[in-house]
Amino acid sequence: MLSKRISIQWPPQEAGENTSTMVIYSKEGHFVDVRIFLENYPVIEENPTSKFDDIFEWAMVGDEISLESTIPDTYKLQFTHEIDSLAIMKAINENLPLDQCLTEADVGTFWKTDTEDRKETGNMTNPATGKKEDYVEIWRSVSSVQHTPENEVREPADEEVTPLYVLRIDTDEFHGQMIRSGNWIQGILHDKKNSKVPLNVIRCYVKDSKWEYLINYSNFKFPVDFDGAKGDSITIDNVKWTCIE
Structure with a gap:
């Protein structure tokens, strides 16, 4: 299961997108979320010499957990951060124990839109400021089988993904x-x-x-x-x- 971000907004700023952000999910809710600055994408650096912070905005590993939503026609998900590049790089750059840099899991509320895309709202760390801020993200599900960088293919409702x-x-x-x-x-x-x-x-x-x-x-x-x-x-x-x- 593949999800790409179309835009992000940190109100009152305008919506935009300066990264290639893609999340791959499993059926059991495990995920890998990679957000790389568009100016560096694609990147091939075996035995890297560039600083991680200069190439990537954020990279995460965790689990998706369903929560009860009190708002009609929405659903709510919690995203744990088992690996969090913001926390890891802060610990290294500021010479702090990693435990002191970890943040709480993010919680997003998902809304219907006029298209097949999903709108997510919530409050999470803004990588540019390091502070928790309100955000609005637009996500699009694409086919794990047919989608390519050159040819976007939305995820069919009945897609069987293997392996x-x-x-x-x-x-x-x-x-x-x-x-x-x-x-x-x-x-x-x-x-x-x-x-x-x-x-x-x-x-x-x-x-x-x-x-x-x-x-x-x-x-x-x-x-x-x-x-x-x-x-x-x-x-x-x-x-x-x-x-x-």
């Missing part, structure tokens, strides 16, 4: 999650002991039966060719990933 899996690692050294949904993959790996390249990020899609990378900002190879089932593990570049869904 769909989630790989995760959580150790003293690494914390990461990678999700494949159809022909798309996003992954984030937090290298806890590397302050120069603490976050490794990929985004890729199948083109002519091969993986085409739109983002490969990483010291590590991700297991994009994983072919297994829940409970299976794969080790690549000394990182052991386990399939949790």
Whole structure:
């Protein structure tokens, strides 16, 4: 399941979009959310030298949790931040314990619009200011199977997405999650002991039966060719990933 952001507004400012923001979800609500500045996109930096903050606005891994909404014709979701680039980079830049930089999970209310797009409202950290502010986002669901960077295809209501899996690692050294949904993959790996390249990020899609990378900002190879089932593990570049869904 694939969702791309069309615009964001921090009232009273006008709506706009200066990032390529895409979220890949699993059926069980796991997600990988990557927001890269358009001026840097696509980016291919194996063994990165650019500062993460200069390339990416935000990158997150977490779970989506349904909440009860008291507003008619809306639904409410909570988004946990198991990996949060804003918190990680603040801890490194200000020499603080990561625990002191973590923020509460975001909660968004989703509204119907005149199109098939979704409007989300809520209050979250504005990466530009570091403060919690009200926001309005417009999201569009696109096909995990047919959508490409050159040809936008909205997600059909009856789309069967295969393969769909989630790989995760959580150790003293690494914390990461990678999700494949159809022909798309996003992954984030937090290298806890590397302050120069603490976050490794990929985004890729199948083109002519091969993986085409739109983002490969990483010291590590991700297991994009994983072919297994829940409970299976794969080790690549000394990182052991386990399939949790």
